[in-house]
Amino acid sequence: MNVIYKVDSDAVIQDIGGSWDFFAKENEGPHLLSSNVVGTSLWTYIIDSSTRKLYQDIIVRVLDTAEPVNFRYRCDSPGMKRFMNMNITKEGTGVLFNSSVERVETRSPEVYFSIKSKSLAKIIKRCSICTKLNDGTGWKEIGPWLSEGNFDNDDINLSVMYCVCEKCSRSIRTIPGRQTLYTGVDSRR
Numbered sequence: 544m545n546v547i548y549k550v551d552s553d554a555v556i557q558d559i560g561g562s563w564d565f566f567a568k569e570n571e572g573p574h575l576l577s578s579n580v581v582g583t584s585l586w587t588y589i590i591d592s593s594t595r596k597l598y599q600d601i602i603v604r605v606l607d608t609a610e611p612v613n614f615r616y617r618c619d620s621p622g623m624k625r626f627m628n629m630n631i632t633k634e635g636t637g638v639l640f641n642s643s644v645e646r647v648e649t650r651s652p653e654v655y656f657s658i659k660s661k662s663l664a665k666i667i668k669r670c671s672i673c674t675k676l677n678d679g680t681g682w683k684e685i686g687p688w689l690s691e692g693n694f695d696n697d698d699i700n701l702s703v704m705y706c707v708c709e710k711c712s713r714s715i716r717t718i719p720g721r722q723t724l725y726t727g728v729d730s731r732r
């Protein structure tokens with residue numbers, strides 16, 4: 544299953560393919576269906592500033608060097624861990640993002656995330672690449688992080704601030720050309 548989108552050099556979405564509509568329906572809602580997304584800026588959908596900066600840097604790099612950038616990331620739903628591969632290539636004067644599912648695992652209990660209001664006291668950060676959490680005690684997988692808290696087996700709702708963790712940011716920015724980048728995402732077990 545692939546999600547494909549092409550942006551121009553100003554990050555305006557030119558075209559969408561693959562299973563975009565499937566993910567849009569499952570994850571975000573019908574306002575993200577492809578018919579509504581073509582012609583809009585990619586930055587409309589990448590809200591947090593550090594993830595946006597990372598993607599801006601990747602677009603500039605791919606356009607400058609014509610070398611592909613390839614890295615692993617996570618795109619989870621509440622009950623599913625999805626291990627993804629992102630391949631970003633130059634196409635014409637734009638950039639093609641091709642995102643594919645490598646494997647999935649179910650998660651129980653389900654974990655729901657919402658974006659945290661900054662006024663609340665305790666901040667939990669969530670990496671938009673590897674989905675690890677950091678409550679100030681270091682970056683941890685969701686499972687180990689939950690097991691340290693006293694959560695019962697009901698569905699869990701967490702308010703988080705999205706960002707890119709230091710490990711993912713460093714590894715994506717320093718990847719040499721034509722190699723798969725191993726971020727904080729463990730694609731094996």
Ligand SMILES: [Zn+2]
Binds near residue numbers: 670673
């Ligand atoms: Zn990360």
